[in-house]
Amino acid sequence: MDEAGTRRRRWFRRPGRPSAEAVRLAALALLAGAALNLAFAPVGWWPVAPIAVAAFSAMVSGRTGRRGMLIGFWFGTGFCWVMFQWLRVFGPGAQEAVGLVESLYFIPFGWGMARVSLTRFAPLWQACLWVTEEYGRSRWPFGGFSWGRLAFSQPDSPFTPLAAVGGAPLVTFAVALSGALLWRAVVVLRRDRRDGLRWVAALVAGALVVPALGFAVPLQNPDSGTPVRIALIQGNVPRVGFGRDEQEAAVLDNHVKETEVLAADIRSGKAVKPDLVVWPENGSDMDPYSDPGVADQIQQAVDDVGVPVLVGAVINANAAGTNVLNRLIVWTPGADGxxxxxxxxxxxxxxxEYLPFRDILTKMIKRFNMIPRDFVPGHGKGVLTLGGVTVAAVICFEVAYDDVVRNAVKGGGQVLLVPSNNASYMGTGQTYQQLAIARFRAVEHGRWTMEAATSGVSAVIDPHGKILAQTGEYQARYLDTQVRRNTAITLADRVGAWPEYVLALLGLLAAIGLGGAATTLRRTRALIPAFRTPADTLPGAPDGDRAPSGPADDADLQTAAKGRAR
Known part of the structure; x- marks a missing residue:
């Protein structure tokens, strides 16, 4: 049998009983992946992230691509299973299904990590591969799910200031590089305990220098910029179940009441009148455009507080109400408001927020019928002006997507607002994970950031990622704080997604082999006449179209054919 057939048999042979080593590696990978969650909120032990990276790098070191895929799958399973445990609120199967789908991204990731583990500059390529994996997971399928990125475990670590330079991809790269260098130091130490100490010291120093670079990054001064006072309203959501008409009415009532509490405190001198007020996402689950009673109720609260209010509401996108929009509305007081x-x-x-392949999935899984309608996406950037203040507004999970936040800030947003509705996830830690991402974005974009949530956690965050005020879960409360407007653009905003593109591409090329990639590209170009160069044309046919003829041309053709065969 030829070499290709042997290779196919090796990859597609019937699976037998796993070896003891395979079971051991799977168990260790599962534990390492689960342990990585300790770096994320609500625990927040950020040094665990580079340590977990080092452990994963050690497990794939010197392994075959196939074995790397196995290790990657179990590492991803351990990580994603714990990371998405807050999905259990939707019933049996939700956490398991999402955890399984997300862990599949770690299969090619493990293959690539094993492939580059013994190459020159392996820590560099492995750090790039972490960016490659997150690039894919954040985009496909259905727009991706940009949650659980290494960068989001670092809202208050020495790595954090690097976000202002290259955004989340650069921080992920730095964390992964630091961990991979630690692994490399262990490899050198085990290989040569006597003469390798200098290399070990250099590698450990490199692992420490990478986060130390963050101290050299100048961050936005929290005290610079024009002052503006913003109030956040957290009305709380009653715990009476999901999707009930009574709850929808109660949610609106609670946010109206808390706004009126703020207005009363302003009149009594207990609070300073803000320049604008922010309601959370879905502060009204009822459509004020189609229900005049809802509109009147909100208008009364806005008139009472006397300043513009950013209202989050669910809006019918069609007459039947089967499709809805998740909307933020600038609501102004007064007769002309x-x-x-x-x-x-x-x-x-x-x-x-929507169910892909609804007609098929609702027949296969009856529980999907509990999602009676689909949200449809809007268009444009989240840039709004309230009372002369231009804000960058992103709604809830959008804060995890680089381009959505960046577009709003570059569009002119002077303060970053994150209206959210995490009421379904109270007590699961999800709301604290999102708060950590908001803190990260504050540093990345150099903006005061304010998150308003229906039931918690609402918070005021300065441009260094520090929380200055915060509510708890299941509280009815408002936060009234003076912040600063900022128009400066960080380097991360200027370079945009280019650091991610470059790092992800380097990781991919390193995994498939730089030489192999160049050969493949050259052969592909040779097949396309428009891209042929003189070097790509056959000998004896300078114009690339004429068939070779004559003894000299035949000899040249044979030489070319042998070259291609090689």
């Missing part, structure tokens, strides 16, 4: 400019959520969460 009312509903003004809007922003509709652009990046929706599959299986949370």
């Amino acid at each position: 009312g509903m003004g400019a809007t922003y509709d959520k652009t990046h929706l969460v599959p299986f949370g």
Whole structure:
């Protein structure tokens, strides 16, 4: 049998009983992946992230690509199973299904990590591969799910300031590089305990220098910029179940009441009148455009507080009400006030806000019928103006997507607002994970950031990622704080997604082999006449179209054929 047939048999042979080594590696990978979650909120032990990276690098070191795929799958399973445990609120199967799908990304990732583990500059390529994996997971399928990135475990670590230079991809790269260097130091130490100490010291120093670079990054001064006072309203959501008409009415009532509490405190001198007020996402689950009673109730609260209010509401997108929009509405007080400019959520969460393949899945899984309607995406950037203040507004999970936040900030947003509805996830830690991402974005974009949530956690965050005020879960409360408007653009905003593109591409090329990639590209170009160069044309046919003829040409053709065979 030829070499290709042997290779196919090796990859597709019938699976037998796993070896003891395979079971041991799977168990260790599962534990390492689960342990990585300790770096994320609500625990927040950020040094665990580079240590977990080092452990994963050690497990794939010197392994075959196939064995690397196995290790990657179990590492991803351990990580994703714990990371998405908050999905259990949707019933049996939700956490398991999402955890399984997300862990599949770690299969090719493990293959690539094993492939580059023994190459020169292996820590560099492995750090790039972490960016490659997150690039794919954040985009496919259905727009991806940008949650659980290494960068989001670092809202207050020495790595954090690097976000202002290259965003989340650069921080992920730095964390992974630090961990991979630690692994490499262990390899050198085990290989040569006597003469390798200098290399070990250099590698450990490199692992420490990478986060230390963050101290050299100048961050936005929290005290610079024009002052502006913003109040966040957290009305709380009653715990009476999901999707009930009584709850929808109660949610609106609670946010109206808390706004009126703020207005009363302003009149009594207990609170300073803000320049604008922010309601959370879905502060009204009822459509104020189609229900005059809802509109009147909101208008009364806005008139009472006397300043523009950013209202989050669910809006019918069609007459039947089967499709809805997740909308933020600029609502102004006074006789000439009312509903003004809007922003509709652009990046929706599959299986949370809409159901892909609805006709098929509802027949296969009856529980999907509990999702009676689909949100549809909006268009444009989340840039709104309230009372002369231009804000960058992203809705809930959108804060995890680089381009959505960046577009809003570069569009002119001077303060970053994150209206959210995490009421379904209270007590699971999800809301604290999202708060950590908001803290990260504050540093990345150099903006005061304010998150308003229906039931918690609402918070005020300065441009260094520090939380200055915060509510708890299941509280009815408002936060009234003076922040600063900022128009400066960080380097991360200027370079945009280019660091991610470059690092992800380097990781991919390193995994498939730089030489192999160049050969493949050259052969592909040779097949396309428009891209042929003189070097790509056959000998004896300078124009690339004429067939060779004559003894000299035949000899040249044979030489070319042998070259291609080689």
